Amino acid sequence: MKIEKLIIKDFRSHKLTKVTFTSGINLIIGQNGSGKSSLLDALLIGLYWPSKPRDLKKDDFLRIGGTATEITVFFEKDGVKYQIHRNITRGLSFVKYHDGSSWRGLESGQKQVRDWMEKLVPYDVFLNAIYIRQGEIDAILESDESREKVVRQVLGLDRYENAYKNLLEVRKEIDARIRAIEDYLKSTENIDELIGDMEKELAETLKVINELSPEIPKLRKELEGVEKRLRDLDALAEEINALQLETRKKEGNVKALEAKLQELEKRIEESRSRLRELEEKVRESNKLKGSAELYLKLVEFRKQYVDEKANGEKLAENYRAQISGIEERLAELSEMKNRLGELEKKREELKKKLAELEESVKAYEEAKTLKTNLDRLRMRLKLEPEEIERLAAEIETAKKRKEEIQRELEEINEKRGELKNRVSERNKAIMELKKAKGKCPVCNRELTEEHRKELMEKYLAEVKDVSKEIKELDSQERKLRRELVKVEGVLKRERELITQRELLEQIKELEEKLKSYDLKKLEKKAEDYENLKGELGKIEGELKSLKDELEKAKALEKKKAVLEKKLKSIEEKLAELEKKLGELGFSDIKELDEKLSELEPTYRRYLELKGAESELEREKKRLKRTEEELEDAREKLQGEFSSLEELRKRLKEKEKLYSPEEHAGIRERFTSLREELAGKRAQLEALEKKREETMENLKKLKEEKEGRKEKIKELENLKKARERVQNLREKVRRYKAMLKEGALAKVGELASEIFEELTEEKYSGVTVKAEENKVKLGVIYNGKEYGLGFLSGGERIALGLAFRLALSLYLAGEISLLILDEPTPYLDDERRRRLVDIMQRYLRKIPQVIVVSHDEELKDAADRVIRVSLENGVSSVREVELSV
Template sequence: MIRRVKLVNFLSHRETEISFGEGLTVFIGRNGAGKSSVVDAIVYALYGQHTRGQNANIVHDGGRAQEGRVELDFELNGKLYRVVRRFDGKGNLKEASIREDGKLLATSERGVDRRVSDTVSGLLGMNYERMRSSVVIQQGEVDAILRADPKELKELFDDLLGLSTFEQAYSRMKDVLDGFEERIRIKVRRSPDDLMLVEEELEKCRKLLTEGKAKADELEKELAKLKDEHREIGERISRLEGLLQLHNEVRSSIEALRGIVRRELANLEDKVGKIERAMKALALREEVERRITRIDELRVEIFRLEEKERSLQKQLKEIEEELKRLPSGAGAKSIEELRLEARTRAERLRDDAVELGKAVALGAETSELADRVGQDVEGVVDLVSEVHESALASRAAELAAKRDAIKTEIEETKRRKKEADREIYELGTINGQDVQRLRNEVLTAEQILRDVGGEPGVSALKARLEGLKERSSRLEKVKLPLELDVSELQALAEVLPADAKELLDRIRTGIMRLRDEKLGPEDVIQLEHLRLMRDELSREIGGKEKELEKLREDVQRAEKEIGELEKVRDVLRKAKEFRDLMRKVRDLVYHREGPVLRSLRGWVYERVSERAREYLDAFDSPISDVRIEEERTGKGSRVVFRCFYQAREVSWERLSGGEKVVLALALRLAIGDVLGAQRLGFFVLDEPTVHLDAEKRRRLRDVLMRLGRKMPQVIVITHDEEVFEGAEARVLRFEMERGATKVSEVKSSRG
């Protein structure tokens, strides 16, 4: 329902604002007063289109205005919408916007007008042409519905019914179904149309699975039989292999016994050899002991001589160091000569001193005497020095003599030590053997003799050696374990060490078991034959097991494939059922020519026809009936009006001008009442009284008044002011004043 419209510099309106209420509103005024401009403004605000030709024609005052605008407020489904369009002085769009309860929904700018228009079309459910055909009936367009192409009429009804939405749903449903099928193909790599193929594959797989299981069962029975035979042969082989293993173990044990016997023989022979060598060594025992004793004495002597030599060397070193400090003593006087000369000089000094004393006492000249006494003193001093030097020279001579004696003694010591070393060397070997080694051999021989018990022990040892040699000879001749006499084992136990007892018992036990089992050479041949049989069975079992494994894999693969195919089948079955159902729904419900929409259109045609008949009756028209029907054609369908005049069907073209207008008005009002206007809440008629006589005009007024009471809002534009005098309506007068439209409300009564 329209709430407000404002026109600024639009056609004849400089600035006009009109508020609308419910019920019937009538615009009156002379032609050219600007009544229809309001309708143009409403349509222009909604769709950006009008009936005035080019956009330059919409600008007020011949285009001298700088800009203009149209504002429209309308209410739909409880929400208030405002559309604003601004245009420049040439009628070009500057900007457009639509808001819902103050919230911006869309805007359009210069050169791009579709966004706002498309938003309006989506809200109202009809475009500009459908609005003009069903809700806004402009001047001169009343009877255009009668001249319309039948196919266009059908499209008009489809659009008014909102069937374009169904058509879009029909198209989108195809996209949805195509997408659904694509998702199914992606999910299971099959199309719903492949359901039959999948079921055939499933049946084939089930057949292969049944055959595979039957073959597997048969093969399992064959395998069980082969495995039983293989187990029996294996048990026989195990028994023979056990005996052969025992045979080989006994042979190995006998070989080990031979090794023990050989080692024991070597040990006894070594012992006997050692004893014989010990006996020979004992024959040299006295000579060896004598030589060892003498060698020990000589070594003691050599040690003493070495100590003496070290002492003499030390004395010699000390003398030579002292001699280095003493003068050589060459030309020195002897001590006796020096003693005589000392006595002479002492006496002279005494005499000269006495003389000097006397002279001093007498007071005589003393200088000569003093000089002589001084010379005497110096002579005594020189003599003392000479005596010291003579004493040192005498010491040096003494040390030199001692040094020479020591050197002679050292040489003698070395000579004696050399003689002792030569004697030790001569005593150190007997017949080319080291005497110390011979002494050790003697000691060892004595110990050996003690260990074997002396002479009796030696005899027993030799007897044991001979006995072991004899038994070893018989043992070496044994080729197979069964050739060995177990009594020999007892005899060997008596001559072998105690640790050989366990081996002997093992050999004895093994031989007795082999004799009990009666293992013979033919058993070896039989064992080889059984092994070949077992190997052949193993290969056959292996082949059968591989074959069975492959069959089981095939069965598992078939079961898996069956499971997957069953899942695919279930998915495809449900998908096909769903798709087929949706296709059926699509064709039946959403297709324009489907039964649901045809039924809906038929119901609407009937309702519109009923309402048209009611309006015809209100006009007291001689047209007795009008029917809107849909006819099938080769390429679809079309809508036709069937008109009945006094119970006879006639073509509407045979009607008079007034009757055509009445018929057209009845149809327009019925369509608007049933479809367009009732849904949008308003209905507009521009100059509907043209070609109507006075009675028809009066009746039209009554019809519009009733329509105004039923419909939220009806707007009528007319220049027949007298028709609506006293009508239950709001009347607005349009007049031209100073080149612009002026709108004023006419006071009239309302019922």
């Protein structure tokens, strides 16, 4: 498989990104947070969505401000070019292949495309063999168990482990079926005896059915005759009951109509009496009507007179008071004009004095600013002039010492490198001596055990001496670096020195400027200026107030004229009211009230009689309706009498045809026959059901007898199958162990070569040992094997990286693509440089490698560099071609 191109839109920080990949080593490089790892996430999602690692969530894909997340992956597999396109937001997906001239569709739909990709390159294979993720190296170093899990996943041993477990489940299922069949055969041993008993039971049931069947038709015929007579008697009794009810109903109707006639006659007499009383009231009302109308007219006028006179007098009094107030205010405004002239003259005098003081105030403000700046600078000045000079001398001395320390460190590194080369050469010679047979690899003469031991002791002693020298150099380096830290601490104060010198110069300059100002004299003039300014403000405020008041005089004159006009109108209306009172014949309100008191009893009586005329008409109509209702009731009573006599005649005729004793006897006989027939039928049905059940059970027993023979054959086959499954399971176990042992041996060789490169041949090999659910790692140092606890932190990381790369290189014959995500965390500078050499030497065995890193040193091993950066919150990609 080879990745050719990746196009992503609105994915995390990528707005629209296109990346082309080539054969060889492709390096994706950028700072943390630039969006480089998002390219690998997009590749994984594009190929296998909705399958994904647990830390990838759909809600996190869409870029802020984006419309829809889209991913397109172009790749080649077995000589055929493919492209997969996914719109994650809308749930759209398709895969196409290139037939040499154009793209043709293969599948569409999220699940269909995922299933197709799973068949082409399984998800587990891609994730475990092709893609080395961040954190896998930690898992390799965590424990023997977690290391075994990584090995099992990458090498695909899980398939055999699952097959081994699945075969156990198959064997358990076969055992369960064998036990079930054996239990079944045991429980059906007496099946022939059961068949014989059931045949006897069936014969007895058939005999009883034949005896019972003829009795049922006889009972049914007798029951039909009794039932017919019972229906006739029921109908006759029901008809008699209906006639009795109807007769009692008619008798009740006659009594009700007779009572109604008496009630109606009484109501007619009462109505005629009320008519006479109402006619008398109507005549009296007509006589009182004129006096009542005069009373209403006078009451209405009195209300108008009282209301309007009270309101008018109140308004007139209010207008007079307002006019008086305005006249007083106009007199006061006349006196204010004199005060206005005095204030304007005083204002001009104050303005002249303020103008004379302005220059002194300006000078005082300048002096205050200089003094404030001087105080602030003095607060910032932390050192005395003598301390500043001493600090300058210390910094100059520190600069010279730093140069000396750096030269000494370079000399130590150079010497230590020479010593490490000597150690590496001697360790290599020791390993060759251990493996050598026949001739000595050093002097080329015959190699005896005594000579081997002598040379190894010599080389080991030399390694020990050189190691001691290296430790002394390390001690000198640590001492120099501690001193360097102190020196750099002094040099960090150089900026402080510059700042303090600048502050001192500014303070001196401000002190010279302040000498030219008389602060006390200027401060006194500034106080005088502020006092005069305050006094001027008060005068101007009073002037404004006086002018505003004088402006109101014209408005007050106008308002006075309007009020006088309104007062005249009110007085005219009050005079009109008095005129109307006289026209009605009254000299004052008292005479009007006396007349109203005289007319009031007459008006009240009129009100009492006012409704008599309408009530008279209603009573006449009510009397007419009652008389009509009386005539109708008489006609209905006559009809009810006739109907009652006819009913009594019919009832008497029907009672002659009916006997209650006969009816009760027939009903009792019907009940007895019906219960007897139902019992016989139920007995017959139960027997017939028993017959059917017995025949069905007999059929099943005979079928089960035949099935029992089949189960015996099935039991024999299952026992043979169990033996075959157990043999196959053992073969899978042995094959998995053999495959794991062979793979780990080769992985150990590759890991040894890589680890030696990373540690500058300090270690001569890596040991890999497989145990049950464990993979143990060790290293060879000075010819002896040590565990991981022997290694430093950086060496442990280097070993984990070497082991994981070796796993992928072991599969290089099977895979054509390798992806590494951040392979350099925790590696020091020297081991990162070694990783570059390893990539050039080993990873080029794989046709295509994609590496994601923030480490610039890896560019030296890359054929193509893809640089990712973040610009205004959006990832930007730039591709760079390099020469191999």
